[in-house]
Amino acid sequence: MKLIFHYIRNHIVIFLISMFFLSVEAMADLMQPTFMARIVDNGVKNADVGEIFRYGTIMLLIAFCGAVGAVMRNLFASRTSRIIGKELRRDMYAKIQTFSFENIDRLQPASIITRITNDATQVQDFVNSCMRIMVKAPITCVGAIVLIVVQTPREIPLMLVIILISSLFIISNMRIGYPRFGKLQEKVDRLNEVSREFLSSVRVVKAFNAEEREERKFGAAADDLCDAGISAMRVMAVFSPLINLTVNAGIVFLLWTFRTDTGTGTGKLMASVNYMTQILFAAGMVTNILNTAVRAMASSRRIQEIMDEVPAQRQVKEAVCPDIKGEIAFEDVSFAYAGAGKKSLEHVSFHASAGETVGIIGPTGSGKTTLLNLVPRFYDAAEGRVLIDQVDVTEADERTVRNAVGFVPQKALLFTGTIRENLKWGDKNAADEKVRAAAEAACADEFIRGTERGYDTLLGQGGVNLSGGQKQRLSIARALIRNPKILILDDCTSALDAETETEVLRNLKKCSERMTVLLVSQRISTVMRADRILCLEDGTVKGYGTHAELLKNCGTYREIYASQIGGLQ
Numbered sequence: 001m002k003l004i005f006h007y008i009r010n011h012i013v014i015f016l017i018s019m020f021f022l023s024v025e026a027m028a029d030l031m032q033p034t035f036m037a038r039i040v041d042n043g044v045k046n047a048d049v050g051e052i053f054r055y056g057t058i059m060l061l062i063a064f065c066g067a068v069g070a071v072m073r074n075l076f077a078s079r080t081s082r083i084i085g086k087e088l089r090r091d092m093y094a095k096i097q098t099f100s101f102e103n104i105d106r107l108q109p110a111s112i113i114t115r116i117t118n119d120a121t122q123v124q125d126f127v128n129s130c131m132r133i134m135v136k137a138p139i140t141c142v143g144a145i146v147l148i149v150v151q152t153p154r155e156i157p158l159m160l161v162i163i164l165i166s167s168l169f170i171i172s173n174m175r176i177g178y179p180r181f182g183k184l185q186e187k188v189d190r191l192n193e194v195s196r197e198f199l200s201s202v203r204v205v206k207a208f209n210a211e212e213r214e215e216r217k218f219g220a221a222a223d224d225l226c227d228a229g230i231s232a233m234r235v236m237a238v239f240s241p242l243i244n245l246t247v248n249a250g251i252v253f254l255l256w257t258f259r260t261d262t263g264t265g266t267g268k269l270m271a272s273v274n275y276m277t278q279i280l281f282a283a284g285m286v287t288n289i290l291n292t293a294v295r296a297m298a299s300s301r302r303i304q305e306i307m308d309e310v311p312a313q314r315q316v317k318e319a320v321c322p323d324i325k326g327e328i329a330f331e332d333v334s335f336a337y338a339g340a341g342k343k344s345l346e347h348v349s350f351h352a353s354a355g356e357t358v359g360i361i362g363p364t365g366s367g368k369t370t371l372l373n374l375v376p377r378f379y380d381a382a383e384g385r386v387l388i389d390q391v392d393v394t395e396a397d398e399r400t401v402r403n404a405v406g407f408v409p410q411k412a413l414l415f416t417g418t419i420r421e422n423l424k425w426g427d428k429n430a431a432d433e434k435v436r437a438a439a440e441a442a443c444a445d446e447f448i449r450g451t452e453r454g455y456d457t458l459l460g461q462g463g464v465n466l467s468g469g470q471k472q473r474l475s476i477a478r479a480l481i482r483n484p485k486i487l488i489l490d491d492c493t494s495a496l497d498a499e500t501e502t503e504v505l506r507n508l509k510k511c512s513e514r515m516t517v518l519l520v521s522q523r524i525s526t527v528m529r530a531d532r533i534l535c536l537e538d539g540t541v542k543g544y545g546t547h548a549e550l551l552k553n554c555g556t557y558r559e560i561y562a563s564q565i566g567g568l569q
Contacts (some may be wrong), residue, residue: 002298003307004123007084008130018076018131019067026139028066031543033274034147035059040270077131085124092116092306101378102312102338107305110193115306118188119299126296129289137289141282144275151272162250162279166243173239174294180232187225194221232295239394250276312380319397322389324404326354326485326516328375333384335370344370345539347384352532354389354485357509357517359527362536369410371536372488375518376405388486406484406515408492412471414463419448420455422474423462426481434481441507443500444470444476455514468495476504480511487517493526501526524564533557 008015039055096104096112104112145159198205198214205214329351336343345367352358372377374386377393386393386398393401406426414422423435430438437456439445447470451457463471472495479487487508493501505526508517521527528547535550535557536541543554550557 003304004127004296007088008127011080011083014076014080015131018073018080021073021076022131022136023139024069025066025073026136026143028062028069028141029140029278030147030275031062032059033270033278034151035062036274037151037270073131077128080131080302081124081128084127085120087301088120088123089116092120092303093114096307098311099309100312101373102380103309106338107188107309110196111189112306113196114185114189114192115299115302119185119302122185122292122296122299126292129292137282137285139474140278140285144278144282147519148272148275158250158253162246165246169239169243169246173235174231177232177235177294180228180235181295182301184225184228184295185234185298185302187221187228191218191221191225194218198560230301240392242293250279274549283326318401320395321400322391322395324400324485325389326404327387327389327516328352328358328486328516329385329387329390330371330374331387333374333381333386335374335379335382337370343382343539345374345381348536348539348541349384349543350534350541352516352518354516355514356532357519357530359530359533360520360536361522361524361533362542362556363560364522365538366536367539368536369490370539372407372490372518372520375405375486375488378401381388394469403482404485406479406482406487408472408475408479408487408489410490410492410520412463412468412475412495414459414466414471414474416459416461418453418456418458419474420449422459423455423478423481426478427483435477438477438480439474441480441504441511442473443504443507444473444477447473469497469500472496473504476508484515487515489517491517491520491522494522498525505529524561535560 035055035058039052039059093116096116098105145163149156149159194214194217198218205211333345333348334343335345339426348367348371350358355433360371362368370379374381374395375388377386377398380394388396388401388404415425420435422430422439424430427434427440432455436445439448439455448455448457459465463474466474472492476489476492478491489508496504509529517530519530521528527533530547532545533543533547533550534541534556537556542556543550545553551561
């Protein structure tokens with residue numbers, strides 16, 4: 001709950017104003033039965049019209065004040081809870097931006113999405129409830145008990161019994177409900193994960209006619225969520241009626257104690273019954289609020305995990321901001337993904353001079369992409385050092401390094417927006433001439449101009465209205481717009497035909513005279529013209545040199561060459 005109170009403190013003035021108006025509303029509700037009792041006992045009993053009119057007028061004024069208090073309370077509560085919800089999501093999102101891939105892998109994207117959306121909503125609803133009825137419920141409950149005792153002192157034992165039994169039920173409700181609502185949020189995570197996985201791979205699902213299997217998977221996740229929800233709500237289903245039963249039994253007992261009265265206290269009896277009814281509603285509100293609080297506590301704990309998560313990357317107080325020229329060196333680098341039983345890279349060492357093109361090749365799972373991810377510091381090496389211009393990347397300013405890197409991932413990722421907007425991710429201030437020059441270098445200009453609106457053509461999410469090869473070429477153009485010192489190409493020409501790939505690589509060769517290029521490919525024809533080639537297998541370096549040197553000295557490279565080209569030269 002510390003997290004929730006932290007955000008409430010940021011808006012304490014508005015919160016207290018809301019509490020004031022809520023208190024006005026509660027006091028107005030409490031005063032009404034007392035004046036009704038006076039109307040009955042003093043006005044109706046004695047047929048005193050003036051008394052009835054006077055107290056009736058007071059009741060109307062009180063009701064008006066209560067209505068004003070309720071309206072103002074609602075306005076302040078709704079506004080403040082929405083602002084707190086916004087700030088909570090904003091702060092979570094800002095914290096997530098500091099995470100490395102390792103943090104995100106550990107927390108899982110589906111769970112992170114649930115925390116930003118569903119968990120934040122639970123906290124927001126709790127704050128809203130807090131400002132609307134949480135304070136009103138105890139004020140009403142305590143005030144009603146006090147007024148019953150004042151008007152009928154002999155009912156003190158009855159009030160004590162009601163308070164004791166109701167408190168036991170409420171405490172039991174919280175202790176049993178808290179872990180169940182925590183499990184409920186975990187099941188929401190799982191449902192989001194299944195939905196996200198299906199939507200991101202819907203083409204594969206349909207291609208393999210696997211709809212029924214996915215339906216079963218989703219159905220199982222939905223069933224688990226349903227069962228968790230039933231388990232959590234069963235607590236309220238049990239304890240709420242028990243609390244109502246306790247208060248209603250008190251009302252019956254109160255009426256029983258007045259059975260021998262001669263009618264002298266009819267108004268007080270009416271007021272007492274009214275106050276008992278208010279206690280009943282207040283107890284119901286307390287129960288509902290506590291259930292909301294229990295769920296908010298579970299969500300708050302999950303949000304706090306995001307806030308407390310320590311970025312996996314080592315932080316330095318005074319980061320170095322090197323003037324990057326593009327020299328890259330790996331010194332005895334080893335790396336393993338979190339939870340993996342085997343290292344993805346082991347004792348990798350090589351050096352690339354500034355302006356040099358290094359081809360990287362190896363069998364599937366040899367660690368090629370992992371190696372590339374260490375350069376812009378998406379992950380940090382577990383052992384050894386990754387150096388850029390002789391500066392350890394863990395000691396360099398992260399933004400400086402990444403601003404100098406153009407990265408084209410294995411899977412082309414585009415965003416909803418126009419082609420021009422997607423390309424300008426590389427440089428938001430790029431002139432149209434620069435955008436077009438980068439597109440021409442990536443062999444994308446021709447197909448872009450062939451679309452209905454050219455560079456202003458709107459792309460769907462992920463670039464769904466483009467082919468795989470077109471998306472890859474746009475990704476290359478986006479990286480080239482940055483004029484990077486280091487260009488990382490992670491098997492980004494795999495969807496291109498041989499002729500287009502050759503032209504793209506020829507253009508890249510012209511552009512990369514002032515860049516260091518790390519070029520990963522499964523095709524030996526793609527990497528063989530690089531200045532030097534790094535051959536990997538099972539995360540270790542099998543060879544590093546020119547095409548001719550590797551053919552002579554590296555057995556793994558010779559095997560790849562023979563399998564693709566068909567013989568040795």
